[in-house]
Structures are given as structure tokens and as C-alpha cells.
Amino acid sequence: MSDSTDTAGRNVTQSRRRFLALGGTTAATALAGCSGILSGGDGGDGGTGAGAGQISLSDFRGSGPLVAQRDAPGGTSIEDLPDLSGELTLYLGGGEGGLYLDLINLFEQLYPDFTANHRLEASSDLANTIIEENEAGASPADVFMSIDAGSLGAVANAGATASLPEEALSTVPEAYQDSEGRWVGIAGRARAIPYNTNQISESDIPSTVREFPEAAALEDSMGWAPSYGAFQSFVTAMRLIRGDDETRAWLQAMQDHGITTYDDEFRVSNACADGELTAGFANHYYTLRVQSARESAPIGLAFTEGDAGALVNVSGLEIIDGTDSADLASNFVRHVLSAEAQEFFATRTFAYPMIPGVAPVGDLPRIDDLNPPDINLTELADVAGTVDLLRDAGVL
Amino acid sequence: MGTKDRYERLREQATTSERDSSPNTLLAVVSLAISLLLLSPLVWVFIRAGEIEFARALELLTSDTTVSVTLNTLALVTGVTVASIVIGVPLAILTVQTDLPFRRFWTITSALPLVVPSYIGAFAFVSAFGPRGVLADLLSPLGVEQIPTIYGLHGAILVLTLFTYPYVFLTTRASLLSFDGTVVEAARTLNHTRWEAFRRVTLPQIAPGIAAGALLVALYALSDFGTPAIMQYDVFTRMIYNEFGARRLDYASVLSMLLLVMALGILAVESRLSAGRDGAYVSSGSRRPGRIRLGYWKGPALLFCGAIASLCLVLPVGILLQWLLRSGTGYSGGGFSFEAAYAWNSVGLAAAAAAICVVAALPIAYLSARGSSGLSSLPERATYVGYAVPGVVLGLALVYLGLRYVPFLYQSVILLVFAYVVRFLPQAVGTTESSILQVDPQYIEAARSLGYHPLSAFRKVVLPLVAPGIAAGAALVFLTTMKELPATLMLRPTGFETFVTYIWLVQGAGYYGQAAVPALVLVGLSGLSMLVILRREDTS
Numbered sequence: 001m002s003d004s005t006d007t008a009g010r011n012v013t014q015s016r017r018r019f020l021a022l023g024g025t026t027a028a029t030a031l032a033g034c035s036g037i038l039s040g041g042d043g044g045d046g047g048t049g050a051g052a053g054q055i056s057l058s059d060f061r062g063s064g065p066l067v068a069q070r071d072a073p074g075g076t077s078i079e080d081l082p083d084l085s086g087e088l089t090l091y092l093g094g095g096e097g098g099l100y101l102d103l104i105n106l107f108e109q110l111y112p113d114f115t116a117n118h119r120l121e122a123s124s125d126l127a128n129t130i131i132e133e134n135e136a137g138a139s140p141a142d143v144f145m146s147i148d149a150g151s152l153g154a155v156a157n158a159g160a161t162a163s164l165p166e167e168a169l170s171t172v173p174e175a176y177q178d179s180e181g182r183w184v185g186i187a188g189r190a191r192a193i194p195y196n197t198n199q200i201s202e203s204d205i206p207s208t209v210r211e212f213p214e215a216a217a218l219e220d221s222m223g224w225a226p227s228y229g230a231f232q233s234f235v236t237a238m239r240l241i242r243g244d245d246e247t248r249a250w251l252q253a254m255q256d257h258g259i260t261t262y263d264d265e266f267r268v269s270n271a272c273a274d275g276e277l278t279a280g281f282a283n284h285y286y287t288l289r290v291q292s293a294r295e296s297a298p299i300g301l302a303f304t305e306g307d308a309g310a311l312v313n314v315s316g317l318e319i320i321d322g323t324d325s326a327d328l329a330s331n332f333v334r335h336v337l338s339a340e341a342q343e344f345f346a347t348r349t350f351a352y353p354m355i356p357g358v359a360p361v362g363d364l365p366r367i368d369d370l371n372p373p374d375i376n377l378t379e380l381a382d383v384a385g386t387v388d389l390l391r392d393a394g395v396l
Numbered sequence: 397m398g399t400k401d402r403y404e405r406l407r408e409q410a411t412t413s414e415r416d417s418s419p420n421t422l423l424a425v426v427s428l429a430i431s432l433l434l435l436s437p438l439v440w441v442f443i444r445a446g447e448i449e450f451a452r453a454l455e456l457l458t459s460d461t462t463v464s465v466t467l468n469t470l471a472l473v474t475g476v477t478v479a480s481i482v483i484g485v486p487l488a489i490l491t492v493q494t495d496l497p498f499r500r501f502w503t504i505t506s507a508l509p510l511v512v513p514s515y516i517g518a519f520a521f522v523s524a525f526g527p528r529g530v531l532a533d534l535l536s537p538l539g540v541e542q543i544p545t546i547y548g549l550h551g552a553i554l555v556l557t558l559f560t561y562p563y564v565f566l567t568t569r570a571s572l573l574s575f576d577g578t579v580v581e582a583a584r585t586l587n588h589t590r591w592e593a594f595r596r597v598t599l600p601q602i603a604p605g606i607a608a609g610a611l612l613v614a615l616y617a618l619s620d621f622g623t624p625a626i627m628q629y630d631v632f633t634r635m636i637y638n639e640f641g642a643r644r645l646d647y648a649s650v651l652s653m654l655l656l657v658m659a660l661g662i663l664a665v666e667s668r669l670s671a672g673r674d675g676a677y678v679s680s681g682s683r684r685p686g687r688i689r690l691g692y693w694k695g696p697a698l699l700f701c702g703a704i705a706s707l708c709l710v711l712p713v714g715i716l717l718q719w720l721l722r723s724g725t726g727y728s729g730g731g732f733s734f735e736a737a738y739a740w741n742s743v744g745l746a747a748a749a750a751a752i753c754v755v756a757a758l759p760i761a762y763l764s765a766r767g768s769s770g771l772s773s774l775p776e777r778a779t780y781v782g783y784a785v786p787g788v789v790l791g792l793a794l795v796y797l798g799l800r801y802v803p804f805l806y807q808s809v810i811l812l813v814f815a816y817v818v819r820f821l822p823q824a825v826g827t828t829e830s831s832i833l834q835v836d837p838q839y840i841e842a843a844r845s846l847g848y849h850p851l852s853a854f855r856k857v858v859l860p861l862v863a864p865g866i867a868a869g870a871a872l873v874f875l876t877t878m879k880e881l882p883a884t885l886m887l888r889p890t891g892f893e894t895f896v897t898y899i900w901l902v903q904g905a906g907y908y909g910q911a912a913v914p915a916l917v918l919v920g921l922s923g924l925s926m927l928v929i930l931r932r933e934d935t936s
Contacts, residue, residue: 119891124641125885128643128792136803140807227625261628263626384643387641391638
């Protein structure tokens, strides 16, 4: 499995490079830059930032059992981008979003003239704050970096965003950016089913979420985290696809089937590894985190298909309206979508990279092999209706 | 001081009403101004609620969910308050009035749980007593398959009680310390049994102290979000938080209004209970009663103190140490290095909040303790409303109002400290007021008949006597400010991190190991200020 993934990764990497060569602008520099970074910066002297020689790809890349033997990432290298310079105020979605600080620190090391002030809170709280600030006339934020498309959509729908650079939007598949270009995905988060491999095998897990309430093997042994943003986005997606009545019926059926409530999906995933649960509903990377921390833990990961259960939500970026650092903000967005930064998301946060040149870790299916539902992620902003429904169904 | 002056004063003293009115009017104006300023953020609740259609508001207020969540909240508040009295009052009596061995040690361990943030306490209890927790792991080799769940009402009551009962302990203890023990001995000589003496003499004297502590506990339980959320028990704060998450601020504000009504209800109950506090003054209580000999009860008493200390202190610290030792989070690397500046930020904010609270509390407490009319305790009552407002409601209110009316203060330390003062002033008012109540009013009259201006009489006579109470209030505000999370998150300047914002961040990302050290340091630092409270109290 991992071999075939690697092969696929290489293929995509190569075609990506071909695309760059056809693009023609600085094809030779791009390749040289890429190899320069790979060899620790010895060969890359393209006159980029003063600190460039001290930061190499290995600084962006994680380590550990899931990150062994990866190919070089494809895509636009940082060395081909203009230097970051100046001061930027970032509102950063909390939780796992905190890990993005590592990336920002790397940028600050790379560019001594670049400083990023950051404000870390839950993504939905920051979205509320930005909307309030925007209504009052001015937000101190230049860029909002959120861990879910719903929060990005809410800010965009409130008219609080400025336009993103075309160079950044063009590298990301259309499914993972706003149709009006108001926000762009930077890392993918797939809905998945963590399960205890001692209690159940992958074939016992239904291939659509619709079938879960009838799965005898999972009776009274599943867990979910309904107050968690990622779960609410999943329910929002189900409402968009199947309507409120069917969604309510599904929630009801799951409760009748017997399901335990947790605070967050990391706990759900850990409970699966502990044998407290047979299976659960959680984002994919929590299972990888558990596997990485506890190598012998009996936890596996399954994906469903074609329905809300296969939703791929994104972490993303948007530039806030009224910023007086629009150029720097645009350049920053391009940096976050560079080959190195995408390798960071793939190997350190176990997220799905958003540019085709970078492969996901381990034996995760490629993002193209997932079968996500056909919905507009901006519509995930309707959290209010979902909270009503969850409450109505007695889940919250 | 001329003869004319002195004559004026004598004339003033001739009629009681005239004598009291002039300083009281000034006090009343100052106190009222302070309490209005502190309540001003609540305007936001009404502004937002005004944006909602009446029919929808009514529908929301009378929905089944609202009703059941209201009942849940009342059950939680009642349970935590009663349990805190059941734990706090006996501990206070044991450490003040009996020959309990190591009384000093138990005094400290009984007060210290207040320094543990309740959300950290809740995490510790889930880690220890949750399914697959430490206890379950210990018991499973013995064949115990399942332990009773920690989640739900009883878990929430347990955790909130263990980390808030010190309010009752401290206020009851203060009443006991200032209480004239010879009265009890007199009662005993009149052939009252020990229990009768306690019920008829001691209890009425310390009841206002108990009520003051219970009020703080009840309002804390009403406003806490973290513990019920972690214990998976649905209460008002959680519903409000979900509404905020869903970006429906108008509905959230309607719910916030309902929560304020509940706070007012608690205040009304408390003021009825402590109505008899005019009689609370007892001549300065330096005369301690003879220690009650515990005899056969020494063992059970020690067991009780030890059990509470183990649950409140040993357990959370043990879990934090376990976080520290258990490595591996599933991520390589980690950019969250703790910086010393975060500690200084926390300490600086807490010190500023404590200083401002002490100054603002003084006129309010004095008016309430010495005022001539029932209205004089209105400002004092009003300050408690702020204490009941959940941090997240206050945070959003100040974001909204700050941006519109004082944009230069938005995301400034000033607005943040203001939020702390709104939330925590009542703690300073409470301790200051109870120590003012214990100063014999005749001292002031004596000083004034010697020709002192009322203000200087206050400064020279009252202030030194109430200083320990003020210090205790300052320390309480300091402690609670160090622990405060939601308002700190929302109002702090960008890039300005504190202990709790750092702990929240690394904990949220699953870096429990990195949360452990700052959490232990936070507990330790707050613990030091708790020692200050107790030390001052002893030398007074």
C-alpha cells in the first residue's frame, strides 16, 4: 500500500514539475532551488533571504514511523517566491491550529525581516471576533488562518475578506477553495472511522454512514463528539446532501443504536485504541496521531464513501478586508502553499496536502481516491441550523 | 482645629441622621458610580437581545431544552453550594476551634484547592476516574470490570465543590477567628450542650460568613463553563457557548439575560439568609475560646481532612506529574516553548486587578457595612452580578462595546484588567466588608469626638484594623485572575500570552506534557499568595 502510494506520489511530483517547466518562467531555478533545499541549502544560492541557507526541507518535514522514506515534494519552492518582509497580524484557529505556529516560526527564521503577530483561539471564536471587528469598521487582523471551512465561510459571507492572489488559488483544486476566491484551503481533513483492530476488522465497517445504525457489530460500542466543530461540519454536510429530516432521523437512529459522547475527536480516537470503543466518528489525522504516539496501539482507520461521512473539510486562509499589508499577506498565502509548507502539513500534522505535488503520509489513500460529497464548503458556515438540529435530536 | 470646628462637630453629633448623611452621601455617589461602571458591559446583552423578535425570544425561552437546561443548572448550583457548606464549615471549625493535630498544615491544605483552576481539576478527575482512567487501570487486575461513571451531575458537583468549597472555608474561618469565644463558654456554663451552644450561639454569629462564602460558590457554579462541559452535563453556560459558536449572538444574549435573572435570584436568597447581619458585630474577637477536645473523634477528623486534601491536591498534582512523564503526542517537534514573559504577564495582570479591586471595594464595602438605609447595600449587591456573568459573555460584550465606543482600548491590557475587576470585585468587597463589620463603630465616634475628620478617622482607626481583610481580598482577586481563561483569551492584546492561555493552547493541541509544568507553576505561585492570606490572618 505504501509502495503504491509512493509511486503515485512520484508520478504526480514529476508531472507537477513538468507543469512548472512548461510554465517557463524560472523552470531551471525552480528545480535547482528544490534540490538545493533538499541537500541542506548547499546548492541553492538564488539570492533569496539571508537565512535561507540555514533552513532546509528537513526542518519542514516531520519525523517518525509515518514519515520514513518520502520523495521530494513537488510544487513551487519557497526559493522561487519573493522574500517575506514586514509585520503581519495573524488570527490563528486554535487546537491543532496551534501547530501551525511551528510553520510560522520557520518562516520567521528564514526571513529575519518578517514578523508574525499571532492570536490563537478557537476558529469559530476568531471568526466571531473578526465579524465583530469588521462591523465596527476595522479589524487588526491581516490574515485569518482557520481549521475549518465553516469559519472561513462565515467571515467571507459577512463581507470581511479581501481578494487572494491568483498564483495561490491556481495551485489548489477547485473543490478546496471558495468559488469566489475568498478563501483557499491549505490542508485537508477527511472524515473517517477509527476502529479497534482487536474487536473488529475493516470489512465489518459499513461503507456509508447511512448504514451505521444497522451495523450489529457496532451496537452500544461507538463514540462521537457532537460539540466538536469537525463533527458539526459533518452534520452540516449531511443536511446539505440529505436534508434536515433525514439527518435528524439518522442522529436519532445512532442514539437508539447506542453511542457515547466525548468532548473532542482525539479522545474518541484514543478511546478506540484503548478498547473503550469499538469505533468512532473522527477526523482522519487523530488516528495517525495515536498510531504515531503508541506504535502498538490496536487502532485502524476506515473511510466511508460518497456521503457526508466522506467529507473532506479544509484548514484554510483568507485575507481580511481593510488590511494595510495586502502584498505581504498575499505573499504569505503563497508561502503556505509552497512545496515545503505543504510537506510540513503532510508530515507534521498528518493532514492532506492541498497541492498535487505533495503526497499524504503513510498508507493514507490519495486525496483523489477519497470520494467526498459534491458540496460547496462555504455552505458549511450554516452551523446555527446544525446546532438547532443536534439539540432538537437530543444530541447536544 | 478651632473651637468653632469642634462646636460644629458636636452639633453634628446631636442628630444621628445628620451625622451620618454627609459622608454617606459621598460614599453612596462614589459607590454607585463604580457599580454602574462595572455593570455597563451588560448593556451589550440588552442591545443584542433587542435585535431579536419577541415571539422568537419567547419561543426560545419556553422551549423544552431551555426548561430542562434551567433545571439542570439549578440542580448543579444547589448541589455545589450545599456540598461546599458541608465540607467547608466543618473544616473551618476543626482548624479554628479544636485540638486537631497539625492544625496549621490542615488550614493550608483546606484553602489551597482554590488555586487549582477547576477545568484542570475536571481533567484530572476524568483522567483518574473516567472509563479507562487511572483508577480503572488499577482495579482491572482485581477483576473490577466497570466503575461508576464520573460523567454527569454528580461528577460536575463533585469537581466544582472540591475546587470552590474553600470560599466557604475561608469566610467561615474568618468569622470564627473574629468571634468572641467567651460567649460560647458562657453558654456552656448555662448548661447548654456543646451542640446547643453551637446552634444557638456560634451558628448565628458565623452564618453571615457562611452565607458570603456560599454566595461566591453558587455564583461561580452558575458561571463556570469548563467543568460541566468536561463532565458532559448540560447547563446554561454550555448552551450560551453553543449559541456563540453558531454565531447567533442575539439568542445567546437572551439566554444570558435568563442567566442574569438566575444570578439575581441567588443574590435574593443570600440576602435573606444573611439579613441578620446587623447583629454580626461582636466586640473584637481576640479572646479565643478554650479549644474543643476532639477525643475519640481525632481519628475520623484527621481522616476527613486527609481525604479532602488528597482529592483536591494530591490527585490533580499527581495527574499533572503523570502528564509530564507520559511523553508522545503523535506529533514530531513542537513549537510551543514556554516563555518567562508569559509568567510575568499573568502576575502583572493579576496584581493590577487585585490593586484596583481593593481600592474600588473599599467605599462599596464601607457603605454596605455602615450605611444607614437598606439602599446602602445596593452597590455591593450590584457588584455580584458581574461575578455571575460567564467570562465568555463578558468577553464578547467588551469586544463589541470596546470596538464601538473606546476603539483605542480594544485589545489593550486596560480593557482586560477592567474585565477582571468586573468579574472579581465582589471577592474583595466581601472580605473587606466582613472585616469592617468587625470594627466597633464606637472607635470611629471616639476618634471623631477627638476632632478627626471622618476620612482621617477612617484612615487612622478603621484602615489598620481592616487591613488583613483587604489583603485577603486582594489575594483572592489575584488568585482568581491568574486562573481566568475565557475573557483573557478574547480580550488580551494579540501576541500577549499568559499562563492560562499557554496551558489552554498546548492542552488543546494534545501536548499535555507541556501543559504540566506551567500548570504546576501556576498552582505553586497562586499557592504562595494563599499562604499570604493565612499568615496575615494569624498575626491579626
